[in-house]
Amino acid sequence: MIGVMGAGAFGTALAIALGKAGHTVNLWCRNADQARDMAELRCNRAYLPNAPFPESLHVTQDLALAAKGTALLIAVPLQSMRAAIADLGAPSAALVACCKGIELHSGLGPTRVLEDTLPGITSAVLTGPSFAADIAIGRPTALTLACADNVTGAVLQQALTTPTLRLYRTSDTVGAELGGALKNVMAIACGAVIGAGLGDSARAATMTRGFAEMQRIGAALGARPETLSGLSGLGDLALTCTSDLSRNYRLGLSLGTGEKFDPSITVEGAATAHAMLRIANEKGLDVPITRTVTELLDGSTTITDAIDALMTRPLKEE
Numbered sequence: 474m475i476g477v478m479g480a481g482a483f484g485t486a487l488a489i490a491l492g493k494a495g496h497t498v499n500l501w502c503r504n505a506d507q508a509r510d511m512a513e514l515r516c517n518r519a520y521l522p523n524a525p526f527p528e529s530l531h532v533t534q535d536l537a538l539a540a541k542g543t544a545l546l547i548a549v550p551l552q553s554m555r556a557a558i559a560d561l562g563a564p565s566a567a568l569v570a571c572c573k574g575i576e577l578h579s580g581l582g583p584t585r586v587l588e589d590t591l592p593g594i595t596s597a598v599l600t601g602p603s604f605a606a607d608i609a610i611g612r613p614t615a616l617t618l619a620c621a622d623n624v625t626g627a628v629l630q631q632a633l634t635t636p637t638l639r640l641y642r643t644s645d646t647v648g649a650e651l652g653g654a655l656k657n658v659m660a661i662a663c664g665a666v667i668g669a670g671l672g673d674s675a676r677a678a679t680m681t682r683g684f685a686e687m688q689r690i691g692a693a694l695g696a697r698p699e700t701l702s703g704l705s706g707l708g709d710l711a712l713t714c715t716s717d718l719s720r721n722y723r724l725g726l727s728l729g730t731g732e733k734f735d736p737s738i739t740v741e742g743a744a745t746a747h748a749m750l751r752i753a754n755e756k757g758l759d760v761p762i763t764r765t766v767t768e769l770l771d772g773s774t775t776i777t778d779a780i781d782a783l784m785t786r787p788l789k790e791e
């Protein structure tokens with residue numbers, strides 16, 4: 474039995490994939506009207522209207538029920554996760570954060586927020602290149618499951634792998650979380666480049682220098698380089714910086730074109746850019762792309778000025 478907290482796009486997609494693979498899945502939804510609607514329609518029309526629920530997927534508002542079983546997957550935006558899990562108590566299930574980001578006020582990543590809020594729990598993070606829409610309809614996807622405890626990690630890897638969802642395992646939670654968090658910042662930057670009409674060559678340069686920035690941050694914060702070169706870093710960077718399906722990339726596009734962006738859409742990279750810049754400043758790290766993204770978001774620079782500033786930095790070795 475597996476529980477999923479958060480009936481948005483990603484939580485619902487994971488619940489469908491795991492249900493199709495034969496698990497009994499309890500999908501917890503905080504909103505009573507949405508829960509009733511999903512239970513009646515057997516689909517989540519707000520987020521994934523074309524993905525019917527398998528029989529073994531149960532919609533519930535009973536959080537204690539969702540927290541029983543092998544794992545509770547937590548698929549709410551990172552900035553809301555602390556509040557969302559506050560009432561969990563001492564769950565028997567391992568908690569698997571399925572979100573990407575750095576908490577704004579604390580500077581912590583997903584597993585650290587879980588452990589900080591519920592001391593003594595077993596935590597892991599599931600991250601990597603995957604659009605909910607692909608997972609929900611059974612398209613093949615490969616993800617990283619990171620758990621500091623190798624035994625729990627192996628149990629979770631086995632339990633959450635399905636015929637269409639292939640999980641690679643690592644104990645490097647720091648690297649896996651940084652990869653997932655920072656690729657969103659770089660996706661905003663790449664969207665801005667394309668939105669401003671600067672072309673694919675400029676996007677490739679932004680992605681590559683963005684990856685160098687991710688590696689620099691990772692090295693300073695204790696991530697293993699191979700984790701960042703894997704699915705959760707390079708893999709997710711490649712997906713998110715090149716696809717209109719990404720909300721972070723689309724926010725970047727709107728910054729580049731000057732069009733409005735719906736503020737209700739989940740975009741993890743915005744808060745993460747600010748959190749990361751603060752950490753970088755504290756540690757004396759050079760993060761020009763992250764800094765530029767925060768300035769674009771705050772409106773304190775324009776895309777033209779930002780590109781000028783990036784292009785006229787002192788020349789250096791690669």
Ligand SMILES: NC(=O)C1=CN([C@@H]2O[C@H](COP(=O)(O)OP(=O)(O)OC[C@H]3O[C@@H](n4cnc5c(N)ncnc54)[C@H](O)[C@@H]3O)[C@@H](O)[C@H]2O)C=CC1
Pocket residue numbers: 479480481482483484503520548549550551553554556557571572573574603604605606738739741
């Ligand atoms: N949508 C996607 O393709 C993917 C999303 N993710 C990650 O999954 C996480 C969640 O994103 P999405 O599901 O896409 O967002 P979403 O906007 O589709 O859904 C978020 C859900 O969280 C719920 N929620 C928000 N605050 C809550 C709270 N305090 N208590 C309980 N529920 C709360 C909302 O009601 C909503 O159902 C993000 O960190 C995102 O980066 C990861 C991979 C793919």
Ligand SMILES: O=C(CO)COP(=O)(O)O
Pocket residue numbers: 573601602603604657660709712713718719720721722739740741
């Ligand atoms: O994390 C994702 C793909 O791996 C989804 O990206 P967005 O949150 O930008 O839509």
